[in-house]
Each structure stands twice: as C-alpha cells, then as structure tokens.
Amino acid sequence: MTVKEFAEKNGMHFLSCGETELEISGCYIGDLLSLAMSRVECGNAWLTVQGNVNIAGVAALTEPSCIILVEDRTLDENTETKAKEQGINILSTELSAYDVACRLYEQCQ
Amino acid sequence: MSEKAISLHYEIDGNNFTVAGQASSSIKKVLKQLGVAPEVIRKVAISMYEGEINTIIHGKGGVADVTISSESIIIVFKDNGPGIPDIEKAMQSGFSTASDEARELGFGAGMGLPNMKKYSDNMTIESEVGKGTTVTLTVNLQ
Numbered sequence: 001m002t003v004k005e006f007a008e009k010n011g012m013h014f015l016s017c018g019e020t021e022l023e024i025s026g027c028y029i030g031d032l033l034s035l036a037m038s039r040v041e042c043g044n045a046w047l048t049v050q051g052n053v054n055i056a057g058v059a060a061l062t063e064p065s066c067i068i069l070v071e072d073r074t075l076d077e078n079t080e081t082k083a084k085e086q087g088i089n090i091l092s093t094e095l096s097a098y099d100v101a102c103r104l105y106e107q108c109q
Numbered sequence: 110m111s112e113k114a115i116s117l118h119y120e121i122d123g124n125n126f127t128v129a130g131q132a133s134s135s136i137k138k139v140l141k142q143l144g145v146a147p148e149v150i151r152k153v154a155i156s157m158y159e160g161e162i163n164t165i166i167h168g169k170g171g172v173a174d175v176t177i178s179s180e181s182i183i184i185v186f187k188d189n190g191p192g193i194p195d196i197e198k199a200m201q202s203g204f205s206t207a208s209d210e211a212r213e214l215g216f217g218a219g220m221g222l223p224n225m226k227k228y229s230d231n232m233t234i235e236s237e238v239g240k241g242t243t244v245t246l247t248v249n250l251q
C-alpha cells in the first residue's frame with residue numbers, strides 16, 4: 001500500500017508531502033533519535049511523538065516512506081519547513097502508535 | 110570510482126540544532142553520486158550523523174573532515190569541548206550525560222558512540238578533559 005492510500009484509508013492528513021506514491025514496508029516505533037537512526041529502514045513507516053526538526057534529519061538519512069506523528073502531536077515550525085524542503089512525507093493522526101501499527105499490519109501486506 | 114582521494118571539510122556549528130545532520134546528508138549525496146554501495150552509504154550516514162550530533166551537543170561545535178579513497182572512507186571529528194573523562198564508560202550503550210534540553214529533542218539514548226562503533230570498521234577516540242575530543246572512524250570500501 002502506498003503512503004497516500006494508507007493516509008486516505010485511515011483519515012490521516014499530510015503535514016508535509018514528498019513522493020506520496022511510495023510503498024510502505026514495515027514500521028519502526030520510537031522517539032529516541034540514535035535508536036531510530038540505526039533501526040528505521042528504507043521504506044518503513046516511522047511512528048513517533050517527536051515533532052522537532054531532528055526527525056527530518058534522521059529521515060533524510062534513513063529514508064522511511066513516511067513519518068507518522070501519532071497522538072495528535074504537532075510539528076515544530078522549522079520541522080515543517082525542513083521536511084517540505086527535503087520532500088519527506090509526514091502524516092498526522094490522533095491514533096496511538098500501537099493502533100497505527102495494527103492497521104499497518106492489517107492493511108500493508 | 111577514481112583513484113584520487115576526495116577530501117571534504119565541514120564546520121559544525123555548536124549552537125545550531127536545526128542544521129544538525131547537514132554534513133551527513135551532504136556526504137550521503139556525494140557517495141550516491143560516486144556509486145558507492147547502499148550498505149556502505151548507510152554505515153557512513155549513521156556514523157556521520159552520530160558524530161555530528163555529538164560534536165554539537167557535547168563538543169560545543171567543531172569540524173569534520175572526510176576523506177574518500179578507493180579503499181575507505183575516513184571521517185575525523187574534532188572539537189575543543191569539555192572532553193570525555195572516561196572513554197570506556199562513554200562507549201557503553203545507554204550511558205549519557207545529555208542535558209534536559211537535548212533529551213527533550215530526542216537525544217540522550219546513549220547509543221551514538223555504540224552506533225558509530227557498530228557501523229564503522231574501525232573507531233578511535235582521543236580525548237583530554239578541558240581540551241577536546243577527536244573521534245576517527247574508518248569505513249572500508251572493500
């Protein structure tokens with residue numbers, strides 16, 4: 001399933017848009033950057049509550065298909081700017097990381 | 110890849126968290142253009158990012174020098190910050206002296222140095238308290 005399809009199907013909206021037709025493969029959940037840095041794999045959905053600019057830095061290096069900001073957390077203003085510059089997909093949802101992960105498991109086979 | 114070594118120099122601003130990761134993304138682009146294997150790029154990107162962040166949040170800023178040859182990629186981080194009193198302890202997974210401010214931003218897992226060790230083929234740390242720290246990483250290309 002693509003990032004765009006997953007977003008539409010689950011009522012998530014884009015806080016930043018890049019290549020929205022990327023396929024989602026697997027996911028990583030975590031808010032500590034040096035753990036995410038070594039664990040997020042290319043194509044993953046990265047689920048986090050962390051909205052500061054450094055998530056854009058980590059995403060630029062690890063290339064997840066999208067970041068999903070869970071529990072209605074907001075992005076810092078400069079995160080949005082940097083993510084847009086780098087073409088990083090960031091989705092927002094009120095769901096918890098667990099609920100999003102379950103949906104990814106069910107829908108992205 | 111050409112036989113000639115390529116040298117790149119980066120100034121790492123110690124006060125600016127928002128540009129953290131710039132040197133790493135720049136290196137990543139260069140390596141992609143050179144056609145370096147994705148696994149090697151991943152190793153370099155992780156090591157480079159962690160080193161860059163440590164230079165900012167612990168070292169109060171410094172420089173990074175990267176040398177790319179046909180055999181290896183050598184990255185040297187140098188700062189004139191507070192230094193590391195106990196390198197063995199600093200290398201342990203989970204050990205961190207990161208400030209509350211840095212922790213709020215998602216740093217402080219104490220995984221930076223262990224990541225650098227894991228994702229490089231050789232790592233050395235030279236540090237003197239009150240003088241600064243130099244970390245040298247080598248990633249082999251063959």
Ligand SMILES: Nc1ncnc2c1ncn2[C@@H]1O[C@H](COP(=O)(O)OP(=O)(O)OP(=O)(O)O)[C@@H](O)[C@H]1O
Pocket residue numbers: 033034035159163164167168188190191192193199200204205206207215216217218219220221222223242
């Ligand atoms: N350049 C440096 N100058 C001074 N101290 C350093 C430097 N680099 C690392 N340290 C010390 O080593 C500790 C461990 O570093 P490491 O990168 O493993 O973890 P961290 O930076 O605290 O957290 P993380 O990297 O997971 O966000 C730091 O908390 C700090 O005390």
Ligand SMILES: [Mg+2]
Pocket residue numbers: 034159162163217220221222
């Ligand atoms: Mg660190």
